[in-house]
Amino acid sequence: xxxxxxxxxxxxxxxxxxxxxxxxxxxxxxxxxxxxxxxxxxxxxxxxxxxxxxxxxxxxxxxxxxxxxxxxxxxxxxxxxxxxxxxxxxxxxxxxxxxxxxxxxxxxxxxxxxxxxxxxxxxxxxxxxxxxxxxxxxxxxxxxxxxxxxxxxxxxxxxxxxxxxxxxxxxxxxxxxxxxxxxxxxxxxxxxxxxxxxxxxxxxxxxxxxxxxxxxxxxxxxxxxxxxxxxxxxxxxxxxxxxxxxxxxxxxxxxxxxxxxxxxxxxxxxxxxxxxxxxxxxxxxxxxxxxxxxxxxxxxxxxxxxxxxxxxxxxxxxxxxxxxxxxxxxxxxxxxxxxxxxxxxxxxxxxxxxxxxxxxxxxxxxxxxxxxxxxxxxxxxxxxxxxxxxxxxxxxxxxxxxxxxxxxxxxxxxxxxxxx
Amino acid sequence: xxxxxxxxxxxxxxxxxxxxxxxxxxxxxxxxxxxxxxxxxxxxxxxxxxxxxxxxxxxxxxxxxxxxxxxxxxxxxxxxxxxxxxxxxxxxxxxxxxxxxxxxxxxxxxxxxxxxxxxxxxxxxxxxxxxxxxxxxxxxxxxxxxxxxxxxxxxxxxxxxxxxxxxxxxxxxxxxxxxxxxxxxxxxxxxxxxxxxxxxxxxxxxxxxxxxxxxxxxxxxxxxxxxxxxxxxxxxxxxxxxxxxxxxxxxxxxxxxxxxx
Numbered sequence: 146x147x148x149x150x151x152x153x154x155x156x157x158x159x160x161x162x163x164x165x166x167x168x169x170x171x172x173x174x175x176x177x178x179x180x181x182x183x184x185x186x187x188x189x190x191x192x193x194x195x196x197x198x199x200x201x202x203x204x205x206x207x208x209x210x211x212x213x214x215x216x217x218x219x220x221x222x223x224x225x226x227x228x229x230x231x232x233x234x235x236x237x238x239x240x241x242x243x244x245x246x247x248x249x250x251x252x253x254x255x256x257x258x259x260x261x262x263x264x265x266x267x268x269x270x271x272x273x274x275x276x277x278x279x280x281x282x283x284x285x286x287x288x289x290x291x292x293x294x295x296x297x298x299x300x301x302x303x304x305x306x307x308x309x310x311x312x313x314x315x316x317x318x319x320x321x322x323x324x325x326x327x328x329x330x331x332x333x334x335x336x337x338x339x340x341x342x343x344x345x346x347x348x349x350x351x352x353x354x355x356x357x358x359x360x361x362x363x364x365x366x367x368x369x370x371x372x373x374x375x376x377x378x379x380x381x382x383x384x385x386x387x388x389x390x391x392x393x394x395x396x397x398x399x400x401x402x403x404x405x406x407x408x409x410x411x412x413x414x415x416x417x418x419x420x421x422x423x424x425x426x427x428x429x430x431x432x433x434x435x436x437x438x439x440x441x442x443x444x445x446x447x448x449x450x451x452x453x454x455x456x457x458x459x460x461x462x463x464x465x466x467x468x469x470x471x472x473x474x475x476x477x478x479x480x481x482x483x484x485x486x487x488x489x490x491x492x493x494x495x496x497x498x499x500x501x502x503x504x505x506x507x508x509x510x511x512x513x514x515x516x517x518x519x520x521x522x523x524x525x526x527x528x529x530x531x532x533x534x535x536x537x538x539x540x541x542x543x544x545x546x547x548x549x550x551x552x553x554x555x556x557x558x559x560x561x562x563x564x565x
Numbered sequence: 566x567x568x569x570x571x572x573x574x575x576x577x578x579x580x581x582x583x584x585x586x587x588x589x590x591x592x593x594x595x596x597x598x599x600x601x602x603x604x605x606x607x608x609x610x611x612x613x614x615x616x617x618x619x620x621x622x623x624x625x626x627x628x629x630x631x632x633x634x635x636x637x638x639x640x641x642x643x644x645x646x647x648x649x650x651x652x653x654x655x656x657x658x659x660x661x662x663x664x665x666x667x668x669x670x671x672x673x674x675x676x677x678x679x680x681x682x683x684x685x686x687x688x689x690x691x692x693x694x695x696x697x698x699x700x701x702x703x704x705x706x707x708x709x710x711x712x713x714x715x716x717x718x719x720x721x722x723x724x725x726x727x728x729x730x731x732x733x734x735x736x737x738x739x740x741x742x743x744x745x746x747x748x749x750x751x752x753x754x755x756x757x758x759x760x761x762x763x764x765x766x767x768x769x770x771x772x773x774x775x776x777x778x779x780x781x782x783x784x785x786x787x788x789x790x791x792x793x794x795x796x797x798x799x800x801x802x803x804x805x806x807x808x809x810x811x812x813x814x815x816x817x818x819x820x821x822x823x824x825x826x
Contacts, residue, residue: 187824187826188826226639229639229708229709232791233639233644233790233791239791239795240795240798243795384824388820389820389821389824392813392816392817392820392821393817393821395813395816395817396810396813396814396816396817398813399806399809399810399813400810402806403803403806403807403810406799406802406803406806407803409799410795410796410798410799410800410802410803411611411796411799413795414712419712419713419714419715419717420713422709422712422713422788423705423709423713432748552825552826553825
């Protein structure tokens, strides 16, 4: 076997077969370059664990989902019972389903923390705007996937959530009703709806994988942001991803899996709704239609607006506004650490989201309505007014000269100067 | 019975918030229902398992009382082996029912004794027959009932033991019964449990609280038959993860000690 002569790469694989492959398909090279030797800022804290966790839970969701789909029947007459067959008769079917159902919640939990990390440390700012926007695309795809997945067991909440959410599109002027008919595949939520939701629920995760790859590509263009929010100035500011962050990610993964396992094995139905163990019945409306917890804040925004079209616009706007965030935030300082006012303000947003979530879980009556309206107003006020103004009036604290200096202290000035 | 269109309108009304008042009233009505007190169950907690004696007694209550109106469509005779019955006993129980099978080679349906692989018999051929026999009310399937109600097993226990005479001034509709724990306080099910209604094979006293406890244990098993396996595996998984967490934490500290950070 003649290996074509080429300048022998020093970091290439020793194994001849791997070398043969690598010459034709740079698999090893990519792993080396983008995973093992990928230079990461040396000061990433535990908030930076959630990106890789999101990737891992995505793989868990696809793996369990593919097996569940082997046993599931996307037919309005069979769907509910087929889920029960999975729970009772498929070997470890209960485990697969509880992992998949609770995994959706875990995925959102992780992604929301990941998103907040980005907000707090200004990860959306120049030059990472597209990286951020791809993340928002992933969030939107996840929401669509999760919603359609929730419909599949064809329980009462599945059915009525599908009815309520698809009806939102009827608020769109002129074409609204046609869009709803298209979504339903008929004139009411029924078997065709279930069939197309199943098809799309299987498709979209792979679209998410594709966008995740773009997200990583964009990430590796300029590298990770870091808690200081300043750029790397040289090799002394970085460490190789492997082994430093691989081991840190493994530790974080174990902690996360512990939380996940407690839900799967001891509280498997805690995050679900009892009504979804009642088969779908178009004749009976549940007393209280609520979405899954991760949609509650948006649901609260929707219900806070007395006008349906405006409610729908604001609900989708709550996510879409994130696309504009890199330009709405006028401050050039990334990390909240050096923005004394933003540092406080940035915590008001998740508090506001929790209030909205609570409002979304309650029947809309009395003070709940007012609370929801105030929280909705604050949500948009935060992005549209507070952030643009804050960037102009806030006086940021002085930034450290380099990551190495901030981490190691000024006692190694020579090293800090080397990379310049 | 509401028409689907009406239901749809109602759902949309809720969304728009204009239905807030109707909903508030509905909620207020529901609020009246007493919160079911917590019972001690053999199957709760990290190591919880189903009490086999209670399961068998509960099955006796189900088949002697509940089965007259309520199906458990997700259960098969073979599942009863998990209650602690022998294979022979399960075969015996299955063979006592006649099952329609077929068509045979002549193209005709025929009756045969049940087998362990047959589903448990249903009291009514269809929902319409069930309603016709119950003043228009539909007795729900019980295979998932403890998971399909807010409050779970505690709620079912409270409901079974929560029948009372209606308080003064409470207007109760014909063929309805007063129950403290039911939403709206009016339930179409007559009080199902009466003392000494079932003669327990193990000689336990068949008081109403005892029977309620037993049948709820049985129904909790019917809804979640893999709970014991789930608890067992879960404990091992969590133990493994605790150790792995420790190992990776130690590894992280060791590797990071190579650099200043």
